[in-house]
Amino acid sequence: MNGGELVIGLNAVIMAVDGEKPLALVIRNAGLPDGLPFGSFEPDSHRTFELALRRFVTEQTGFSLGYVEQLYTFGDRGREAPLAELAGAGDARVISVGYLALTPQPDELDERGGVWEGWYRYFPWEDHRKGEPRIIAETIASRLRVWADESGSAGGRQARWDRARIAFGLDGRDWNGQRALDRYELLYEAGLVPEVSLDQARDGETAGTAEEKAGLGCPMASDHRRILATAISRLRAKITYRPVLFELVGETFTLRELQDTAEAILGYRLHAQNFRRALDRSGMVESTGEMETETGGRPAQLYRFRREILREQPALGVAAPRLRTP
Amino acid sequence: MNGGELVIGLNAVIMAVDGEKPLALVIRNAGLPDGLPFGSFEPDSHRTFELALRRFVTEQTGFSLGYVEQLYTFGDRGREAPLAELAGAGDARVISVGYLALTPQPDELDERGGVWEGWYRYFPWEDHRKGEPRIIAETIASRLRVWADESGSAGGRQARWDRARIAFGLDGRDWNGQRALDRYELLYEAGLVPEVSLDQARDGETAGTAEEKAGLGCPMASDHRRILATAISRLRAKITYRPVLFELVGETFTLRELQDTAEAILGYRLHAQNFRRALDRSGMVESTGEMETETGGRPAQLYRFRREILREQPALGVAAPRLRTP
DNA sequence: TCAAAAGTGTTATCCTTACACCCATGT
DNA sequence: ACATGGGTGTAAGGATAACACTTTTGA
Numbered sequence: 001m002n003g004g005e006l007v008i009g010l011n012a013v014i015m016a017v018d019g020e021k022p023l024a025l026v027i028r029n030a031g032l033p034d035g036l037p038f039g040s041f042e043p044d045s046h047r048t049f050e051l052a053l054r055r056f057v058t059e060q061t062g063f064s065l066g067y068v069e070q071l072y073t074f075g076d077r078g079r080e081a082p083l084a085e086l087a088g089a090g091d092a093r094v095i096s097v098g099y100l101a102l103t104p105q106p107d108e109l110d111e112r113g114g115v116w117e118g119w120y121r122y123f124p125w126e127d128h129r130k131g132e133p134r135i136i137a138e139t140i141a142s143r144l145r146v147w148a149d150e151s152g153s154a155g156g157r158q159a160r161w162d163r164a165r166i167a168f169g170l171d172g173r174d175w176n177g178q179r180a181l182d183r184y185e186l187l188y189e190a191g192l193v194p195e196v197s198l199d200q201a202r203d204g205e206t207a208g209t210a211e212e213k214a215g216l217g218c219p220m221a222s223d224h225r226r227i228l229a230t231a232i233s234r235l236r237a238k239i240t241y242r243p244v245l246f247e248l249v250g251e252t253f254t255l256r257e258l259q260d261t262a263e264a265i266l267g268y269r270l271h272a273q274n275f276r277r278a279l280d281r282s283g284m285v286e287s288t289g290e291m292e293t294e295t296g297g298r299p300a301q302l303y304r305f306r307r308e309i310l311r312e313q314p315a316l317g318v319a320a321p322r323l324r325t326p
Numbered sequence: 327m328n329g330g331e332l333v334i335g336l337n338a339v340i341m342a343v344d345g346e347k348p349l350a351l352v353i354r355n356a357g358l359p360d361g362l363p364f365g366s367f368e369p370d371s372h373r374t375f376e377l378a379l380r381r382f383v384t385e386q387t388g389f390s391l392g393y394v395e396q397l398y399t400f401g402d403r404g405r406e407a408p409l410a411e412l413a414g415a416g417d418a419r420v421i422s423v424g425y426l427a428l429t430p431q432p433d434e435l436d437e438r439g440g441v442w443e444g445w446y447r448y449f450p451w452e453d454h455r456k457g458e459p460r461i462i463a464e465t466i467a468s469r470l471r472v473w474a475d476e477s478g479s480a481g482g483r484q485a486r487w488d489r490a491r492i493a494f495g496l497d498g499r500d501w502n503g504q505r506a507l508d509r510y511e512l513l514y515e516a517g518l519v520p521e522v523s524l525d526q527a528r529d530g531e532t533a534g535t536a537e538e539k540a541g542l543g544c545p546m547a548s549d550h551r552r553i554l555a556t557a558i559s560r561l562r563a564k565i566t567y568r569p570v571l572f573e574l575v576g577e578t579f580t581l582r583e584l585q586d587t588a589e590a591i592l593g594y595r596l597h598a599q600n601f602r603r604a605l606d607r608s609g610m611v612e613s614t615g616e617m618e619t620e621t622g623g624r625p626a627q628l629y630r631f632r633r634e635i636l637r638e639q640p641a642l643g644v645a646a647p648r649l650r651t652p
Numbered sequence: 653t654c655a656a657a658a659g660t661g662t663t664a665t666c667c668t669t670a671c672a673c674c675c676a677t678g679t
Numbered sequence: 680a681c682a683t684g685g686g687t688g689t690a691a692g693g694a695t696a697a698c699a700c701t702t703t704t705g706a
Contacts, residue, residue, distance in 0.1 A: 041401070043403075048401060048402045049399070076374045254658090274695070276658090277695095297703075297704060298658045298659080298705095299657095300657080301658085582684075597670080599670090604668085622684065653706105655706085656704085656706105660701075663697085667693085668691105669693100671690090671691105672690105673688080675684105676684095
């Protein structure tokens with residue numbers, strides 16, 4: 001019944017924040033696009049996905065995972081089809097189960113090919129901490145305009161342009177960080193990311209030149225950029241309703257560190273006073289009594305996450321009061 | 327490399343609401359526990375999971391799906407292991423990808439084995455519309471107390487009992503409908519659902535007698551009750567932040583119908599006036615001008631969902647203001 | 653002394669919740 | 680007339696957003 005073999009691939013998006021820089025662990029080999037850590041699931045030797053994931057991540061990068069959650073299972077054929085070769089499976093059909101992992105330690109890597117790379121290298125339009133990135137107004141808006149105008153019907157043009165405006169907050173609409181996946185998918189559909197060329201080439205269509213596709217973020221292997229976008233969207237949403245932010249900082253931290261971490265992930269600046277006050281009210285953190293003096297200004301109190309609260313109120317997230325007047 | 331074969335199973339949780347009754351489409355065969363519609367994914371003939379799902383659901387039940395979203399991928403071995411036989415795959419390892427589908431029409435079934443069954447038959451502790459179900463105070467609380475006391479250490483006892491109290495809202499804590507999955511998993515861990523016996527028997531341990539396990543909801547085949555619980559948790563959360571409630575009602579509806587539908591899903595009563603007002607403010611519905619007279623009281627206006635809003639504000643959900651004074 | 657960062661106080665506004673009450677229909 | 684359900688008004692309380700201001704350090 002089956003011609004090709006069926007392979008389950010596991011993809012890990014391992015995230016950390018270093019100061020103000022949000023990071024993902026990528027595998028880099030000379031001459032190839034960056035990829036996510038990837039392993040195949042062996043039904044005979046692995047009891048659960050999670051155990052398999054933890055094992056192969058350690059094997060590939062020397063890194064040991066803490067917080068882990070399942071993201072999504074990708075099974076489409078023809079659309080950014082996974083590189084079956086990586087799984088050592090010839091022309092088999094690969095289904096990939098994506099996982100998100102969070103860790104507070106962005107160092108501790110040995111030299112097996114794993115590298116911490118900033119997210120925004122792959123998604124330069126996602127970082128609004130210093131205002132709207134110029135790439136949106138200068139490049140994305142006009143290319144999406146062209147794409148919209150290519151649609152056959154007037155209704156189609158309107159629908160495409162509406163999607164673009166909403167996804168990227170054009171025409172004065174406000175930016176929604178959680179739509180990172182929508183935005184990537186939109187750019188993909190519009191043929192504006194280099195990954196498309198590969199898929200079209202595979203389908204026998206003519207691929208655009210590299211120049212045509214260049215500029216919109218650094219591409220990744222296979223469908224890995226889509227998986228990374230899924231992880232970013234999920235994490236941005238989740239820190240507002242679950243206390244996962246604390247998985248990304250150490251045992252103790254200043255409120256400024258916490259805010260920097262949240263801002264790095266959310267991609268926009270927060271209103272410091274209200275961020276603090278909301279944390280206070282939530283009861284999620286408590287002062288340790290100690291002070292951090294290396295702040296560059298007045299020393300800050302060190303806080304600790306009250307893990308007990310996970311049992312009582314696991315639904316608490318950190319407030320994300322947007323700073324409106326930059 | 328592989329001893330057994332690898333099979334991808336697709337499970338569909340198809341939900342509808344009939345009046346005040348929340349329903350799921352189940353497959354029923356004489357002498358066997360109820361199961362969810364289930365099909366195996368054939369990599370050669372199916373391009374995407376979703377297409378495969380739509381096709382086999384139509385084949386098995388004559389039903390054609392509308393709204394569909396992926397839930398979770400289950401891959402554990404030994405824990406409510408899927409019935410490989412159903413997939414026609416001998417002793418193969420089965421991975422199941424769960425999907426949630428919503429439909430406004432709970433009728434239109436032909437006679438192929440599909441039956442609409444109320445959720446609360448499988449989860450009698452989840453329906454709080456007429457107050458807390460007696461099964462919680464009468465059975466669940468005491469059995470979980472016993473389970474907690476079975477733990478070796480004092481800390482273990484405390485931790486188990488804390489989990490139980492929080493999950494089921496014991497000792498005056500409030501009930502959180504979205505924890506339906508937590509509750510099922512807790513009962514599973516505590517060995518209080520019949521499905522456990524099957525897994526233990528498979529692992530060579532002694533299975534409890536049927537009497538010991540009876541009472542806590544109607545069991546389902548394989549891990550299907552866990553998948554159904556996942557779907558309930560997801561749907562209960564989702565209607566509060568996405569306009570999916572409208573996938574469960576017809577083109578036009580009264581606000582009371584909408585409220586009944588929301589209450590059926592959430593499992594608790596809503597505050598009618600505030601529910602209406604919140605809908606109003608959200609701009610998600612508009613009056614059609616027509617009236618429904620079969621209400622048993624004053625005739626009600628018929629409303630329509632403003633689909634346009636999906637493009638502008640896809641993040642809108644319906645308010646769920648709990649009614650506190652019943 | 654000044655810049656930078658921590659931290660406090662206060663106010664306007666909006667949303668949620670709760671309660672009270674009126675309206676229109678069938679029996 | 681009265682029960683039932685539809686529908687409106689409004690006031691209290693809490694959360695959010697914005698603004699102004701003080702404190703403590705290093706350069």
